[in-house]
Amino acid sequence: MSEEIKTPNYAGAMPGDNPRIGVYVCHCGSNIAGVIPCDQVVDFAANLPGVVHAAETMYACADSGQRLIKEDITRHGLNRVVVSACSVRMHEPTFRACVAEAGMNPFLMEMANIREQCTWAHGHDREGALEKAKDLTAAAVAKAAFLTPLDMIEVPVSKKALVIGGGVAGINAALDLAEQKIPVILVEKEPTIGGVMAQLNKTFPTMDCSI
Amino acid sequence: MVDAARQPLIEVKAYTEVERVEGFVGNFKVTLREKAKYVRADRCNGCAACAKACPVEVPNYFEMNLAPRKAAYIPMSQSVPLIYNIDMDACIHCYKCVEACGALEAIDFSMEDKMVEEEIGAIVVATGFGHFDPTPMTEYGYGRFPNVITAMEMERLNNSAGPTRGSLMRPSDSKSLRRLAIINCVGSRDKRYNSACSNFCCMYAIKNALLLKQMIPEMDISIYYIDIRTPSKGYEEFYDRAREAGIKFIQGRPAGITEDPDSHQLFIKSEDITLGRVVEHEYDMVMLNQAAIPQPDQNHMSSVLNVAQSPGGWYMEYHPKLRPMDSPTDGIFFAGACQGPKDIPASVAQGSAAAARASRILHSDTWQIEPTVAVVWEDRCVSGKGQACGICERACPYGAIDYTKGISAEVITAKCHGCGACVGECPHDSITQLHYTDAQVLAQIRTLLAVEPEKKILAFRCQWCSYGGADLAGTSHFEYSANERGLRVMCSARMDADLIYEAYRLGAGAVLFSGCHPQDCHYITGQIAGAKRAARLDKMFARMGMNPARFRTEWISAAEGDKYARVINEMQAALDAIPQDELKAEIERLKPEMEKKLSKLNQIPGVEEAMIQVDFIVSEMQNKAVPV
Numbered sequence: 001m002s003e004e005i006k007t008p009n010y011a012g013a014m015p016g017d018n019p020r021i022g023v024y025v026c027h028c029g030s031n032i033a034g035v036i037p038c039d040q041v042v043d044f045a046a047n048l049p050g051v052v053h054a055a056e057t058m059y060a061c062a063d064s065g066q067r068l069i070k071e072d073i074t075r076h077g078l079n080r081v082v083v084s085a086c087s088v089r090m091h092e093p094t095f096r097a098c099v100a101e102a103g104m105n106p107f108l109m110e111m112a113n114i115r116e117q118c119t120w121a122h123g124h125d126r127e128g129a130l131e132k133a134k135d136l137t138a139a140a141v142a143k144a145a146f147l148t149p150l151d152m153i154e155v156p157v158s159k160k161a162l163v164i165g166g167g168v169a170g171i172n173a174a175l176d177l178a179e180q181k182i183p184v185i186l187v188e189k190e191p192t193i194g195g196v197m198a199q200l201n202k203t204f205p206t207m208d209c210s211i
Numbered sequence: 212m213v214d215a216a217r218q219p220l221i222e223v224k225a226y227t228e229v230e231r232v233e234g235f236v237g238n239f240k241v242t243l244r245e246k247a248k249y250v251r252a253d254r255c256n257g258c259a260a261c262a263k264a265c266p267v268e269v270p271n272y273f274e275m276n277l278a279p280r281k282a283a284y285i286p287m288s289q290s291v292p293l294i295y296n297i298d299m300d301a302c303i304h305c306y307k308c309v310e311a312c313g314a315l316e317a318i319d320f321s322m323e324d325k326m327v328e329e330e331i332g333a334i335v336v337a338t339g340f341g342h343f344d345p346t347p348m349t350e351y352g353y354g355r356f357p358n359v360i361t362a363m364e365m366e367r368l369n370n371s372a373g374p375t376r377g378s379l380m381r382p383s384d385s386k387s388l389r390r391l392a393i394i395n396c397v398g399s400r401d402k403r404y405n406s407a408c409s410n411f412c413c414m415y416a417i418k419n420a421l422l423l424k425q426m427i428p429e430m431d432i433s434i435y436y437i438d439i440r441t442p443s444k445g446y447e448e449f450y451d452r453a454r455e456a457g458i459k460f461i462q463g464r465p466a467g468i469t470e471d472p473d474s475h476q477l478f479i480k481s482e483d484i485t486l487g488r489v490v491e492h493e494y495d496m497v498m499l500n501q502a503a504i505p506q507p508d509q510n511h512m513s514s515v516l517n518v519a520q521s522p523g524g525w526y527m528e529y530h531p532k533l534r535p536m537d538s539p540t541d542g543i544f545f546a547g548a549c550q551g552p553k554d555i556p557a558s559v560a561q562g563s564a565a566a567a568r569a570s571r572i573l574h575s576d577t578w579q580i581e582p583t584v585a586v587v588w589e590d591r592c593v594s595g596k597g598q599a600c601g602i603c604e605r606a607c608p609y610g611a612i613d614y615t616k617g618i619s620a621e622v623i624t625a626k627c628h629g630c631g632a633c634v635g636e637c638p639h640d641s642i643t644q645l646h647y648t649d650a651q652v653l654a655q656i657r658t659l660l661a662v663e664p665e666k667k668i669l670a671f672r673c674q675w676c677s678y679g680g681a682d683l684a685g686t687s688h689f690e691y692s693a694n695e696r697g698l699r700v701m702c703s704a705r706m707d708a709d710l711i712y713e714a715y716r717l718g719a720g721a722v723l724f725s726g727c728h729p730q731d732c733h734y735i736t737g738q739i740a741g742a743k744r745a746a747r748l749d750k751m752f753a754r755m756g757m758n759p760a761r762f763r764t765e766w767i768s769a770a771e772g773d774k775y776a777r778v779i780n781e782m783q784a785a786l787d788a789i790p791q792d793e794l795k796a797e798i799e800r801l802k803p804e805m806e807k808k809l810s811k812l813n814q815i816p817g818v819e820e821a822m823i824q825v826d827f828i829v830s831e832m833q834n835k836a837v838p839v
Contacts, residue, residue: 044835049827087682088699089530107582107646116685117697121776128693135659135696135832142654142828146821150645152579153624157237158330159573163337164229164512168555169547170337171215172562173569177335178220180566182573185329186215187243188225192273192290194212195339199273199363201370201377203555204418205449 019050019145022078023137024069026060026085028115035119036130041084044134050145052076060085061094069095070102079104080144084112084137105149112140162187167195212291225292230326232334232516235628236542237578239331247322249297250283254317257285257293261318264311269301275364277382278374283308283318287372333542333569336526337562338512340548343398343405343502350467351397351499357383358475358496359468362412365419365498369426379423381496383475388495389429392479393420394465395436399502407523409503411554413440416500417450420458433459433492435481443556461490468497503552514730516543519676521770525551536565539675539769540733541580544568583629583646583701585611585622588816591641595619606636606704608735630734631705635744640709640815647700649709650821653812656713657825659696661832664718665794668782670697671706673741676727679769689776692783694720702726702734703741709812711748711762716805718798720786721761723778724748728766738766755804758797760785 023045027033038056046054053076057065060083072078081104083095088111096106114133122129159182163174166188174186186193202209215221224245231242250261261283270276273286280286282301285293297308297318309318342363345353353359358381360368371377381388393416399409413436420432439460441450454460465481477497483490505524506512513520518538521527526549529537536544546565547558572578587603594600597617604614611626612633620642622633631644643649660667672678678699684691700706703726714722724745732738745764752762765778786794813819 047835048831049824087685089679089682090533113682113697116682118685118693120685120688121681121691122693123688124690125693131662132693132696135661138658138661138828138832139655139696139698142658142825143651145824145828146648146650146654146817148645150582153582153584154577155235155237155580155625157572157575157578158239158332160329160331161333161335161569161573162229162239162241162329162331163335165337165339165547165549166215166223166225167337167339167547167558169339169549169558169562169565170335171212172559173335173337173546173566174215174221175218176563176566177570177573178218180570180574181220182570184221185243185331186221186223187227187229188223189228190286191226191248191284191294191296192286192292193215193223193225194287194289194291196363197555198212198287198289199275199370200366201373202418202422204414205445207418207422 019080020052020076020078021050021080021082021141021144022069022072022076023051023054023082023084023141024060024065025054025056025114025137026065026083027056027058028085029059032085032115032119035123035126036114036133040130041114041133041137045082045084045137045141048138048141050080051141053078061091066094066098069098073099073102073104079108080147081109082112082137082140082144083109084114084133084140086115087113087117090116107150108144108147110140110144110147112136159183160185165195166193168197170195212289216291223292226296229512229515236540236580237332237572239334239542241329241331241334243327243329245325245327247299247324248294249299249318249320249322250295251317251319251322252292252294254315255294256315256317257295259295260311260313261295261297261308264307266305266307267301267303269298274367274374275361277364277367289372333544333572334516335544335546335562335565335569336512336516336518336538336549337546337565338506338509338549340503340552341506343504345397345499345501347404348397351394351465351497352468352470353499356468356470356475356477357381358470358477360496360498362415362419362498362500369419369423379426381475387427390431390494390496391423391433392477392492392494392497393432393434393500394479394497395434395500396464397499397501398504400437405502405504405523407552408440410552411503412500414446414449414554417441417453417458419498421449421453421456424456424458431459433461433494435461435463435465435479437462437464443554461485503548506549509549510730516540517731517733517735518543519727519731519768519770521551525549527768527770536561536568542572581629583644584624584627585629585631585633585642585644587620587622587642589619591639591816592619593639593641600639602636602638603633603642606632606740608632608737628734630702630737631700632702632734632737632740635705635707636740640811643816644701644705647705648817649707649815650817652698652700652710653713653818654821654825655698656710657717657822657829658832659698660714660717660719661829662836665720665798666694667719668692668695668721668723668779668786669714669719670695670723670779671703671710671725672697672699673703673726673733674699674701675733676731676769677725677765677767677775680767680771680775683769683772684776685772687772689772691776691779694783695779702732702737703745704734704737706741706744708744708748709809712805712808713812715798716802716809718802720794721763721782723782724762724764725767725778728768731768742766755801756797757801758789758794760789
């Protein structure tokens with residue numbers, strides 16, 4: 001498996017690589033744009049070295065926002081994309097998939113979190129939030145310039161499930177998996193499965209018995 | 212229950228505990244401890260001869276200790292699997308059970324706990340919840356007044372399979388009862404114990420009241436409540452039924468229960484909000500509707516599984532709305548009350564949902580994982596030049612690095628989880644981590660500190676915990692100083708000392724070194740490596756005479772948004788307390804020391820070239836900056 005992974009000799013520098021970065025500043029309705037003027041972040045980003053295109057978008061994650069990014073990749077010959085929007089925990093997979101659809105390696109996309117970690121946390125310090133949003137966007141642009149294409153690692157899958165806990169949720173999960181022909185080990189620490197459910201008399205709202 | 216035992220693809224391992232979970236999605240290696248039952252599963256036919264012969268009686272946990280069981284036992288007659296256990300703590304070794312078992316020879320006193328290893332593709336965690344013990348609430352007298360019982364005790368006392376065969380009687384005198392009170396929110400919605408609502412207890416109180424009313428129509432039943440919460444389908448109608456059946460609902464949390472010591476009659480004093488006055492009523496028995504709390508061993512299981520806990524101790528989901536069944540670890544899912552109190556319909560639904568999430572993986576031949584792995588620069592590794600080292604091998608929590616003196620170290624990619632501990636520890640800068648290379652992280656640091664660095668708090672955060680904590684601070688709108696500038700690496704173990712030196716060289720006002728709590732680390736021991744390094748740095752900075760307000764180490768979970776905001780605000784206040792001229796003088800004084808420490812930085816592959824380009828970005832930012 002390891003030999004399949006593309007490992008650049010000098011990760012971080014790509015000789016002869018000339019970054020053409022596109023920056024997208026998301027309004028997220030009023031979640032971001034209600035606190036900071038997004039156009040000012042765009043103007044700021046547009047002048048950063050390496051950035052060839054910067055634009056605002058009402059919802060970067062919406063179909064229209066993603067279409068804009070994909071079209072721009074071809075139109076402006078972008079080879080890096082920065083999305084200044086929400087948390088990576090929210091939409092990193094979304095924008096990785098988006099640039100991949102336009103033929104770009106998904107790891108050439110970088111996000112700046114200007115919602116959870118900026119406008120939502122500094123709602124009463126608009127100036128501070130604007131400066132921070134610019135800095136976070138610049139940091140994402142700077143990192144993006146040195147991103148290298150990477151391929152996901154494929155790992156094999158052991159076709160067996162472990163369910164820990166033999167109460168009503170665990171039993172149901174085990175049955176559903178087994179009915180899909182997946183072998184299951186159902187582990188219970190007590191001598192019998194059933195959990196709290198087995199100790200109950202009738203149960204609401206149907207008043208039928210629990211076992 | 213029986214369906215699960217009958218399903219040929221389900222192997223039920225009762226009386227078994229999960230000892231260790233290693234590996235990653237699709238490839239977990241799980242060690243199970245099959246506890247010794249002293250009865251051989253392949254021979255026991257469940258005939259109960261051993262239990263009949265056993266002379267030892269101990270309380271049965273399944274009956275809430277209201278009824279005895281033998282030392283040779285099953286918890287209940289419908290136990291699945293139907294295999295007896297010998298409780299070795301209670302056994303007096305009279306061997307009467309062996310005699311009774313006879314030719315079956317199922318009883319085997321030589322049995323020992325057995326460790327079994329299993330290769331697992333995906334894990335569903337459904338460890339359930341525990342019950343709040345009302346003993347500390349002395350105002351209700353549980354444990355002192357025999358007729359004050361818990362909800363689970365009530366459950367067994369009116370259960371036809373329970374110790375009284377379903378005939379409800381008072382523990383003090385075994386007499387039937389006419390007046391029953393149910394007190395809701397015992398240990399829940401109570402800041403002294405658990406401030407959260409336990410979700411199902413309103414319905415649960417109504418169920419018991421209706422059930423008893425059906426059994427004994429003349430019984431007078433009152434439910435003391437704060438609010439009645441019946442939001443699901445058919446629940447409000449159920450509540451209506453209870454009111455129509457004559458069950459009394461008294462809005463007010465009782466201040467206390469008193470008892471007549473002779474008759475053991477109980478008196479509840481409480482405010483009745485509807486009447487607007489204090490009332491006192493007499494009852495034969497009181498049921499305390501106790502809070503649902505995390506399992507007593509939930510902290511332990513959380514470290515076995517390497518999953519974090521929300522405030523209150525429940526397992527923390529990846530995202531409360533979008534991925535409520537997923538743990539932050541790919542391939543581990545939650546079902547039922549272990550993730551938070553929920554009733555039976557919700558637990559069943561989550562069981563199915565978790566199964567569906569897990570089957571995405573289990574139906575695939577391969578699964579994709581992120582390629583953010585470590586890579587060795589062979590020409591830089593000192594081992595390749597014959598020097599003894601091996602620091603990277605020792606730093607790796609996964610044994611993913613092969614080190615042999617004389618050969619440059621090699622990363623076994625399939626084993627590498629991408630924490631970056633080896634990168635942070637390598638003293639020769641011979642390893643990097645893809646997607647978090649030195650050049651990439653340095654580029655971020657330089658831009659974040661481009662303008663007025665002395666005003667900035669640079670916050671290093673790990674992907675899984677403190678970054679999540681910062682997210683939660685925002686989601687909860689806990690405001691903190693906008694001078695904070697955060698950057699993310701996978702683990703605190705990746706937070707290389709060079710990165711911290713660089714921040715101070717550039718003149719950062721303060722630096723936060725943050726990651727997960729030790730038991731939550733996504734990378735087994737990554738946090739320990741990070742914590743050791745942070746402690747070393749702290750000492751070194753103190754020796755250099757750095758103001759202690761300028762470097763702080765904090766462990767912040769993804770559930771601690773309030774803590775993240777508080778830490779940043781405290782750091783800002785501490786930074787503000789340093790006079791500007793003093794701060795600037797200190798930055799200038801320490802700059803040469805930082806430069807000395809970073810003298811070899813430009814030799815790291817890619818860094819020098821990258822920094823030339825980053826400096827273009829930095830000067831553009833500085834030119835644009837509005838003079839204050």
